[in-house]
Amino acid sequence: MKRFNFKHINIRFARRAFTVMEVVIVAMISVFAFGVIYMFWARTQENFMQGNFKYLIQHEGQKLIEMIRQDLMQSCKIVKDETAASVPVVNKIGESWSFLKFNSELVKGRPLTERVTYEFNKSEGKIYRLIERDSQSALAKSENRAIAQKVLDFQINPYTLNGLKYFQLKIKVGVGAAETHIRSEELTLITTVESRFDNNYLNQKGWNDNIQTKIYTK
Numbered sequence: 001m002k003r004f005n006f007k008h009i010n011i012r013f014a015r016r017a018f019t020v021m022e023v024v025i026v027a028m029i030s031v032f033a034f035g036v037i038y039m040f041w042a043r044t045q046e047n048f049m050q051g052n053f054k055y056l057i058q059h060e061g062q063k064l065i066e067m068i069r070q071d072l073m074q075s076c077k078i079v080k081d082e083t084a085a086s087v088p089v090v091n092k093i094g095e096s097w098s099f100l101k102f103n104s105e106l107v108k109g110r111p112l113t114e115r116v117t118y119e120f121n122k123s124e125g126k127i128y129r130l131i132e133r134d135s136q137s138a139l140a141k142s143e144n145r146a147i148a149q150k151v152l153d154f155q156i157n158p159y160t161l162n163g164l165k166y167f168q169l170k171i172k173v174g175v176g177a178a179e180t181h182i183r184s185e186e187l188t189l190i191t192t193v194e195s196r197f198d199n200n201y202l203n204q205k206g207w208n209d210n211i212q213t214k215i216y217t218k
Helices: 006-016 020-073
Strands: 091-093 096-107 110-121 126-133 142-148 151-161 164-175 185-194
Touching: 020 096, 020 142, 020 151, 020 164, 020 185, 110 151, 126 151
Parallel strands: none
Antiparallel strands: 091 096, 096 110, 110 126, 126 142, 151 164, 164 185
């Protein structure tokens, strides 16, 4: 009967075992590899979150500036006599801007107007839009809601160029590092709007006298 050589087997197993140094080296390489992977993941997450905040403020700024631009394009001045003709189209009181604009409604061939007020609440970083409509309007007589957030600065600046009247809109939106936990993100949008009904003659008898910048009521 053949006898097993246990000594030979023990030597073979001893040659296959890892030394303490090899285990330590493998552990160090693993820790380094996991560290690199974590750093890559953390940077990806940071860029993703920062991209979300950047998209948010771009969306808020573009949405707000387009809404105001559309309103100002329809802005008008309605006066009952010459003494009221000097009243500016856009009235600024504190951090609010109000003006009259035509909406899409007609009553007996006459367009209805509504008063639009944009109010900037700097402490909240929000813009509120208040609408007050004519009693003959079929729409809601008033609306008041927040239309934008993350707003840092808001201005409507009227100016005249070559005898024509324009409005400069300046909106600054952003988030601070305390909110993003990464870094602040800001965006400034500036555009110019022509006062359509203040610069062009209107030829509709019964509700204006065809005099530029003056639309008379009965």
